[in-house]
Amino acid sequence: MTEGDWQGNWKARLYERVRERGYASLTAFAEARPTASLIALAEELSGDDLNAVQVFSGLVAEAEQSHQxxxxxxxxxxxxxxxxxxxxxxxxxxxxxxxxxxxxxxxxxxxxxxxxxxxxxxxxxxxxxxxxxxxxxxxxxxxxxxxxxxxxxxx
The missing domain is CATH 1.10.225 (NK-Lysin)
Structure with a gap:
């Protein structure tokens, strides 16, 4: 995790990367990789400007919205x-x-x-x-x- 992870609108960055990979949601992206760690998911989405905490935060938000x-x-x-x-x-x-x-x-x-x-x-x-x-x-x-x-x- 770096200070740069939190710069700018990281939520928009996160969802933009998910869409760039052809997924409608972060949940769909993560479920296509059910055994990958949160760190691996963050690395796949960002390289160096997103982190596992942000990925999990997004997953929780989506799960709450969908009652999942x-x-x-x-x-x-x-x-x-x-x-x-x-x-x-x-x-x-x-x-x-x-x-x-x-x-x-x-x-x-x-x-x-x-x-x-x-x-x-x-x-x-x-x-x-x-x-x-x-x-x-x-x-x-x-x-x-x-x-x-x-x-x-x-x-």
Missing amino acids: LSRLVRGQLVRELWEGLPDGWPAVLDDSNRFKVAKALGLWSGFTPETHLDRARQAGSALLATPPPPGWRPLGPDDELLRTLLPDEEA
Whole structure:
């Protein structure tokens, strides 16, 4: 993140870059890359004048407008799991793996909007109490297990 990221109308810059890549929304752009980190999304959109925080801010705004916050929260968990657990869910939660899982879940919580924080904590606890199969890596926000843990909100 640089000071230049915040210069000028960064929101207009963000959406202009999304449209230049043929997408009608930032959400559509991000969902075409469901396992890419927020940093990777920002880098693809800007090179050096947008950042991950700005991308996530735009995604939250769109999710709020479309009543899709649960989907956004699931999608961010996918991104954090791909980043933090590149080999998928560990077969055994030993000390090393427990830290990797806790880090991924903690980073995810940090990006979870306040309205969904309790549900996210419950989902994280459920994953730890009843771990998914070894190697599990959800491919996107519509993963069956994730939809069970964090169902869509009523519109």
